Each structure stands twice: as structure tokens, then as C-alpha cells.
Amino acid sequence: MPEFDLVIRGGTVVTAADTVRCDVGVRDGRVAALAENLSDGKRVIDAGGLLVMPGGIDSHCHIDQLSSSGAYTADNWESGTRSGLAGGTTMLMPFAAQFRGQSLRQAVEDYHQLADGNALSDYAFHLIISDPTEAVLGQELPALIKDGYTSFKIYLTYDSLKLNDRETLAVMETARREGALTMVHAENHDVIAYLTDKLLAAGHVRPEFHRVAHADIAESEATARAIALSEVIDVPMLLVHVSAREAIEAIRRARGRGLRVYGETCPQYLFLTEDDLLQSGWEGAKCMCSPPPRDKANQEFVWNGLTDGTFQVFSSDHAAYRFDSPKGKFVGGFDDATASFKKVANGVPGLEIRLPMLFSEGVRTGRLSLNRFVELAATNAAKMYGVYPKKGTIAVGSDADIALWDPELTRTVSIDMLHDNMDYTPYEGRQVTGWPVEVLVRGETVFRDDDVIAPAGNGRFVPCEPPQMAKPLGRPIHGFSPTTGVFSGW
Numbered sequence: 391m392p393e394f395d396l397v398i399r400g401g402t403v404v405t406a407a408d409t410v411r412c413d414v415g416v417r418d419g420r421v422a423a424l425a426e427n428l429s430d431g432k433r434v435i436d437a438g439g440l441l442v443m444p445g446g447i448d449s450h451c452h453i454d455q456l457s458s459s460g461a462y463t464a465d466n467w468e469s470g471t472r473s474g475l476a477g478g479t480t481m482l483m484p485f486a487a488q489f490r491g492q493s494l495r496q497a498v499e500d501y502h503q504l505a506d507g508n509a510l511s512d513y514a515f516h517l518i519i520s521d522p523t524e525a526v527l528g529q530e531l532p533a534l535i536k537d538g539y540t541s542f543k544i545y546l547t548y549d550s551l552k553l554n555d556r557e558t559l560a561v562m563e564t565a566r567r568e569g570a571l572t573m574v575h576a577e578n579h580d581v582i583a584y585l586t587d588k589l590l591a592a593g594h595v596r597p598e599f600h601r602v603a604h605a606d607i608a609e610s611e612a613t614a615r616a617i618a619l620s621e622v623i624d625v626p627m628l629l630v631h632v633s634a635r636e637a638i639e640a641i642r643r644a645r646g647r648g649l650r651v652y653g654e655t656c657p658q659y660l661f662l663t664e665d666d667l668l669q670s671g672w673e674g675a676k677c678m679c680s681p682p683p684r685d686k687a688n689q690e691f692v693w694n695g696l697t698d699g700t701f702q703v704f705s706s707d708h709a710a711y712r713f714d715s716p717k718g719k720f721v722g723g724f725d726d727a728t729a730s731f732k733k734v735a736n737g738v739p740g741l742e743i744r745l746p747m748l749f750s751e752g753v754r755t756g757r758l759s760l761n762r763f764v765e766l767a768a769t770n771a772a773k774m775y776g777v778y779p780k781k782g783t784i785a786v787g788s789d790a791d792i793a794l795w796d797p798e799l800t801r802t803v804s805i806d807m808l809h810d811n812m813d814y815t816p817y818e819g820r821q822v823t824g825w826p827v828e829v830l831v832r833g834e835t836v837f838r839d840d841d842v843i844a845p846a847g848n849g850r851f852v853p854c855e856p857p858q859m860a861k862p863l864g865r866p867i868h869g870f871s872p873t874t875g876v877f878s879g880w
Contacts, residue, residue, distance in 0.1 A: 392429070392430055392431050392432045393415070393417075393428075393429050393431070394415040394416055394417050394422060394423070394428065394429070394430075394431035394432070395416055395417050395418065395431055395432050395433065395833060396415070396416040396431045396432065396433045396434070396435065396790070396830075396833050397413055397414070397415050397416070397428050397429075397430060397431035397433075397434050397435070398413060398414040398416070398434075398435045398437050398442055398792065398794070399413045399428070399434055399435065399436055399437060399438075400413065400436060400437050400438040401413075401414075401437025401438065401439075401440045401441065401442035401794065402440070402441050402442060403424065403442045403443075403784055404441055404442065404443045404760045404761065404763075404764055405443075405444065405761070405764055405769070405783050405784055405785070406761050406762075406764045406765040406769040406770075406783065407761065408761070409760055409761060410424075411426075412424050412425055412426050413425060413426065413427065413428040414428075414442060414784065414790075414792070415428045415431065416431070416790040416830075416833040417833075418833075419789060419790055419832035419833045419834075420787060420788060420789055420790055420832075420833070421784055421785060421786055421787065421788050421789075421790050422786065423786065424784070424785075424786065435794070435828065435835075437794055439796070440794045440795060440796055440797075440827065441760070441794070441795040441796075441797055442784065442792060442793075442794055442795075443478075443760075443763075443764055443767070443768075443784070443792070443793050443794075443795060444764060444767070444768040444769065444781075444782055444783050444784050444788075444791060444792065444793070445478065445479065445480025445481065445511075445768065445781075445791035445792055445793050445829060445830070445831065446474075446477070446478050446479035446480065446481075446744070446745050446767045446768050446793065447479065447480070447481045447482075447483065447767070447768045447771040447772055447777075447781060447782055448474060448479045448481070448482050448483065448705055448706050448708070448741055448744060448771075449483040449516075449654075449703060449705050449771035449774065449775055450483070450516075450573075450630055450631070450654060450656070450703070450705035450706065450707050451470070451482055451483070451484050451705065451706050451707065451708040451709075451741055452484055452485065452707075452708060452709040452710075452737065453465055453466065453467055453470040453471075453482060453484040453505075453708075454466045454467055454470070454484075454501075454504045454505070455484065455485065455487060456487075457709075457711075457735060457736075457737075458489075458548050458549070458550040458551050459721055459735050459736075460717075460721045460722075461711050461717055461718060461719070461721050461735035461737075462711075462717040462718075463709065463710055463711065463737075464710045464711060464712045464715070464718065464739075464810065464811040464812050464813075465708070465710050465739075465741075465810050465811050465812075466504070466508065466811070467504055467505045467508040467509045467513075467849075468508050468509070468510065468846055469809070469810055469811040470482060470484075470708070470741065470810070471509045471510040471511040471513070471844075471849055472510055472809045472810075472842045472844075473741050473742040473808065473809040473810035474511055474741050474742065475510060475511055475809075475829050475831075475836050475837045475842050475844060476742050476808070476809040476826075476829075476837055476840070476842055477741065477742035477743060477744060477745055477746060477826065478745045478746070478767075478793035478795065478825075478826035478829055479511070479741065479742075479744070479745065480511050480512065480781075480791040480792075480793070480829060480830075480831050480836075481511060481512045481513060481514070481777075481781055481791065481852070482509075482511065482513045482741075483513065483514045483515070483516055483771070483775060484513070484515065484516070485515065485516045485517065485518045485543060486498045486500075486501035486515045486516070486517055486518070486539070487501075487517075487518040487520075488517065488518055488519055488520050488521060488526075489520060489521075489550070490520050490521040490550060491521060492521065493526075493530065494517065494519065494526050494530040494531060494534065495530050495533070495534065497517070497518075498515065498517070498534060498539065501515060502851070505849075505851070506851065507846070507847045508846055508847065508849075509846075509847070509848070509849030509850075510831075510836065510842065510844040510845070510846065510848050510849055511831055511836070511844070511848070511849045512781070512789075512791070512831065512832075512849050512850050512851075512852050513849055513850075513851060513852065514538070514539075514775065514777065514851065514852045514853070514854050515539055515851075516539070516541045516542055516543055516573065516775075517531075517534065517539055517541070517542035517543070518542065518543050518544075518545075518551070519531070519542050519543070519544055519553075519561055520544075520545070520550065520551045520553075522553065522557050522560055522561050527560055527561065527564045531564055531568070531570075532564070532567075532568050535568045535569070535570050535856070536568075537853065538852075538853020538854050538855075539853075539854065540569070540570045540571065540775065540776050540854040540855065540856050540857060541570060541571040541572075541573060541628075541774075541775050541776075541854065541857070542561075542565075542570065542571075542572060542573065543572075543573040543574070543575065543630065544558060544561055544572060544573070544574055544575070545574075545575045546558070546574065546575060546576055546577060546578065546579060546612045546615075546616065547575065547577040547578070547579035547582060547608075547612070547680075548575075548579070549579075552579050555615070555619060558574075558616070558619050559619055559622065559623060562619060562620060562623040562625045562627070563623050563625075563872070563873050565625055566623055566624065566625040566873055567873065568856075569856035569857075569861070570856065570857075571626065571627075571628060571774065571775070571857050571859065572620070572625065572626075572627050572628070573627075573628045573629075573630050573654075574616045574627060574628070574629050574630065575630055575631070575680075576609060576612035576613040576615075576616045576629055576630075576632075576637070577604060577608045577609050577612050577680065577681060578607075578608040578609075578611045578612045578615075581605065581607065581608040581611070582603050582604055582605075582608050585602065585603045585605060585608075586603040586732055589602060589603055590730055590732065595729065595730035595731060596672075596674065596731065597667045597668075597669075597672065597674035597675045597677075597678055597731050597734065598664070598667040598668050598674060598731075599731050600667065600678050600680075600682055600731040600734070600736075601664045601667055601682045601683070601684075603731070603732075604680055604681055604682050606634040606635070606636055606637075606684065607636070608681075609632075609633060609634045609636070609637045609681050610634055610636030610637045610640060613629055613632070613636075613637040613640045613641065614640045616629060617629075617640060617641070617644045617649065617651055620649070620651065621649060622872065623872065623873060624864065624871065624873070626650035626651070626652065626859055626861070627650070627651055627652070628652040628653070628654060628702075628703070628774065629641060629651065629652070629653050629654065630654045630705075630707070631654060631655065631656050631659075631679075631681060631705075631707045632653050632654060632655050632659075632681075632692075632695070632701070633655070633658075633659045633681040633682070633683070633684055633688070633692070634681065634684055634688065635684075635688050635691040638653070638691050638692070638694075638695045638700055639691075641653045641695075641700055642695075642698075642700045645700065650859065650861075652702045652703070652774065652859065653695065653700055653701040653702060653703070654701060654702070654703040654704070654705055655692055655695060655696065655701050655703075655704060656704070656705055656706060656707045656740065656744075657706060657740045657743065657744055657747055657748070657817075658677070658679055658683055658707070658738050658740065658816070659683060659684070659688075659689065659692045660689060660692055660693065660747075660748075660751065661747060661751070661817060661820070662677050662683040662738075662816060663683050663684065663685055663686050663688075663689065664682065664683055664684060664685055665686075666683060666816065667682070667683070672720075672724070672729065675713075675719050675720075675731075675734045676713060676719070676738070676814055676816050677738060677816045678719075678731065678734050678736055678737075678738070679707070679709065679736050679737050679738045680736040693752075693757060696752070696757070696758065696762075696766065697757055697758065697762070701766075702770045702774060703766070703770055703771050703774060704744070704748060704766040704767070705744070705771070706739075706740040706741045706744040707737070707738075707740070708737075708738075708739055708740050708741035708744075709735075709736070709737020709738065709739075710737070710738075710739035710741075710810060710811070710812050711735045711737055712811075712812060712813045712814075713813050713814050714813050715813075718735065719734055719735050720733065720734065720735075721733065721735055738816050739810060739812045739814075739815060739816070740816075740817075741810065742808050742809060742810060743803060743808070743815070743817055743822070745767050745826075746801075746822045746824055746825050746826075747803075747817065747820070747822055748763065748766065748767070749763060749795070749797075749822075749823075749824035750822040750823045750824050753797075753824065754797075754823055754824060768781070768782040768783070769782045769783055770782075773857070773858065773859060774857055774859050775854050775857055776854035776855035776856055776857040776858075777852055777854055777855070780852070781852065789831075789832050790830055790832055790833035791830065791831055791832065792829070792830045793826040793828075793829045793830075794826060794827055794828040794829070795824060795825065795826050795827070796824070796825060796826075796827045797823075797824045798823065798824075799823065799824065799825045799827065800821060800822070800823040801821075801822055801825055802819060802820070802821050802822075803815060803817045803818060803819065803820045803821075803822055804818060804819070805818060807840075809842060827839075831844065831848065831849075834848075836848065
């Protein structure tokens with residue numbers, strides 16, 4: 391009998407730590423051996439000339455989700471995971487979203503009804519907390535954390551989602567006590583609302599004015615405030631979809647002071663600019679997201695954040711709203727007489743192209759090493775959210791979630807080649823070099839020859855452990871710990 395179920399032979403194995411030419415032996419869905427000249431398995435994949443890397447983890451995406459604006463994402467669990475696999479991503483981590491007045495536990499159960507039996511790849515859930523009542527923070531959230539939902543997102547903006555500072559502190563205190571990680575959408579709601587009202591009153595309604603309303607200072611102020619609140623509670627925190635130079639610098643300063651403040655950015659801040667909002671008609675709405683794309687010079691600060699370690703995570707923030715649907719970008723349908731940027735659903739698609747574009751513009755240009763690419767693609771997210779080393783690496787005992795990449799394969803991005811349910815991509819016509827050509831989940835091929843062959847229900851829910859990155863530092867404010875009530879003296 392062959393020793394292995396599968397041998398991936400002759401490729402270059404790349405992890406966050408190492409790059410080595412060797413074979414990979416897989417048994418029972420897990421990596422069983424890494425060595426030269428392994429004996430044949432029941433199945434052999436010739437990986438000569440290919441890079442053998444961990445399957446990507448997209449730890450911030452919106453799948454099968456109703457937004458606070460009433461828009462509904464184009465991608466359900468089948469199409470979202472299908473698109474992910476075609477782009478080398480073998481695990482998604484979207485959000486079970488609580489609406490105000492709703493039980494958090496019920497939100498999770500409802501989301502499982504959508505995902506279970508439909509996902510093609512493995513998945514975990516973050517939570518979105520919009521109504522942090524005593525029952526939610528005292529009972530539901532601690533129980534859910536113990537059940538494997540160990541990260542949650544809060545918003546400092548959007549009418550139906552935003553928390554005030556006192557509520558934010560209460561959520562962070564629960565995260566500290568229970569060993570969970572708080573993710574923060576940091577924009578100043580009142581600044582955005584004030585500028586929006588002034589712009590609309592002056593007749594400035596087109597997509598480019600979304601960029602004006604969501605000014606850099608709205609992001610940088612809220613980022614600095616979120617950092618200050620996390621310091622009061624002495625709890626680590628992740629700032630999501632960071633776009634602006636000033637916000638990046640605030641994170642860098644906080645980390646320089648020894649705070650456990652983490653950062654995430656996304657493709658739209660590397661590959662789109664505010665000029666993309668200026669397209670004719672309402673085409674610019676296709677590139678609207680929050681925070682918005684900034685100017686060209688700002689892109690270099692985002693790249694610098696990726697290369698110098700200010701950002702630990704690179705996620706798609708895939709929020710795919712169709713241009714032609716009344717449940718999409720223009721909720722209720724488009725009406726030229728009343729259209730305004732305020733009525734456009736915020737979000738852009740990017741799940742499938744997240745990794746190829748980062749490889750093409752990061753690795754091939756020399757900005758990122760292969761090992762740093764793997765960190766950003768998979769390993770750091772696995773560590774951040776408590777699924778490492780089961781996911782996010784190629785190591786003995788890890789799940790055999792593996793993507794085989796052809797670093798020389800050049801393709802032109804087009805909506806016709808993508809596997810999601812969208813009717814556009816903001817990256818249409820972009821030439822990209824470096825694509826996955828075969829993808830495996832737990833040792834089984836799920837994508838090959840541009841064809842996703844995984845059956846519906848192939849994906850499994852993965853409970854998350856309390857992240858090591860969520861441990862507090864033990865730095866009380868002037869000798870007082872508000873979470874314990876202990877005062878240690880001046």
C-alpha cells in the first residue's frame with residue numbers, strides 16, 4: 391500500500407518562515423511529511439516549476455449578508471467560496487451580523503443556516519456587534535467565544551451600527567476578560583455626516599464626493615480614538631481596512647510604544663485611487679467603499695505599511711453589490727433625479743483577485759518576499775484568529791489546504807473570467823502575473839484548469855481558539871485597572 395494518499399512532487403514549498411524544494415506527503419487530509427524524494431502516493435501531482443503555498447485565508451469578507459443600507463451581497467456561500475478557491479483562498483472568515491434588537495446567538499444560528507451544506511471551502515465566523523446590551527455582553531458573547539467565535543467587529547460609524555465610546559469600552563472589556571479580539575471600523579461618524587449634509591445641500595451628489603465626505607481626518611481621528619480606548623482597557627485590537635496615511639502613522643506610533651495594535655488593509659487601497667470615482671455617469675459608484683480609495687501618493691504609504699509590518703493582515707473586504715440589481719449598488723433601483731453618493735451601497739468585490747494582484751504587484755516587483763506574501767495571504771490571519779497551525783501553513787499535522795502557483799502565468803482581469811456572482815470588477819483590464827493553477831482543501835483537489843470542482847457542502851465550519859495575539863499587556867492606566875478594580879499605587 392502507498393504510504394501517502396497524495397504526494398505533491400518537485401515543487402518549491404513556501405511558508406512564512408522557509409522556502410525549500412521538497413515533496414509534500416498528505417495522509418487523511420493532513421500534511422504527513424515534507425522531504426525530498428518521498429515514495430509515491432495513491433495520487434501524485436507534478437509540481438515542477440510551481441510554488442507550493444498554504445491556501446489563502448480571507449479573514450474579512452461579506453458573504454450572503456444584508457447590509458445596514460438594505461443592499462444584499464451578490465455572493466452566497468456557494469459562489470463566494472467558489473470564487474475564493476479560484477483565487478487560491480481555501481478559507482473564508484465573514485461575519486454573522488447582529489442587528490439592533492436581535493439576539494447575537496440567533497444571528498449566529500441564522501448564518502449557519504446559510505453556510506452549512508453550501509460552502510465549498512472551510513470557514514469560520516466573526517461576529518458583528520451592534521447592540522451590546524447587558525445580556526449580550528454578560529451571557530451571549532462569552533458563551534459564543536467558548537464555542538469558537540473568538541473575534542468580533544464593531545463600528546464607529548453608520549447609523550444602525552455605530553457604538554459610542556462607552557459602548558466600545560464595554561465591548562473591549564468583554565474581549566479582554568474572555569480572551570477575544572476586537573476588530574474596529576474606525577471612521578468618525580459625525581464628521582462624515584456633517585460633511586455629507588453640507589455636500590448634498592450644495593448639490594454635490596456624484597460618487598467622487600463620497601471621497602470628500604469620508605475625509606482622511608475622519609479615519610485618522612477615529613483610529614487614534616480607538617487606540618486610546620483600547621489602551622484604557624489594556625486590550626489588543628485590530629483596525630480593519632485602513633486606508634489613510636495619518637491612520638497608518640497612528641498605528642505605527644502605537645506599536646512603537648509597545649501597544650498590541652494591529653492593522654489590516656485591502657486591495658482597493660493598493661490598486662484604486664480617488665480618480666476611479668470620477669468615471670463618466672455613475673460608473674464611479676463601482677469603486678465606492680468605506681473608507682474610500684485615497685490619492686496616488688497615499689498608495690505608497692499603504693505599500694510601506696505592508697512591507698514594514700505595520701499591517702499584519704491583507705484581506706479583501708469583499709462586499710459585492712451588483713450594479714444592475716435593485717438590491718445592489720443602487721438600493722431600490724437607480725433614479726437619476728434623486729441619486730446621490732449617500733444612497734450608494736458601500737463596498738467593492740475583490741475576493742478572487744486579492745492574492746494574484748498582491749503577488750503580481752508585490753512579489754514580482756520586489757516589494758514583498760515570497761515568505762512575506764504567505765504571511766499576508768494566510769499565516770498571520772490564522773494566528774490572529776486562532777486557527778493556526780491547523781490552517782495557514784504547510785507543516786506536519788496541518789490541514790493540507792494548499793495552492794499551487796505558476797509565478798509566470800499572466801492573465802488579464804475580466805469579469806468574464808471570474809467565478810463570483812458579480813456583473814463587474816473594478817480591476818477590469820488589469821494585467822496580472824502569477825496565478826494559482828491547482829488548489830486543494832484537506833488534500834483533495836477543488837480547483838484545476840480554471841474549473842472549480844468542489845461539491846457544495848465540501849466546506850466545514852472551523853471553531854477558532856482564543857488568539858494568542860489577544861492577550862493583554864498588563865499595563866494599567868496610572869496604576870488602576872478598570873477591568874479588575876485594582877489600584878496598585880502611583
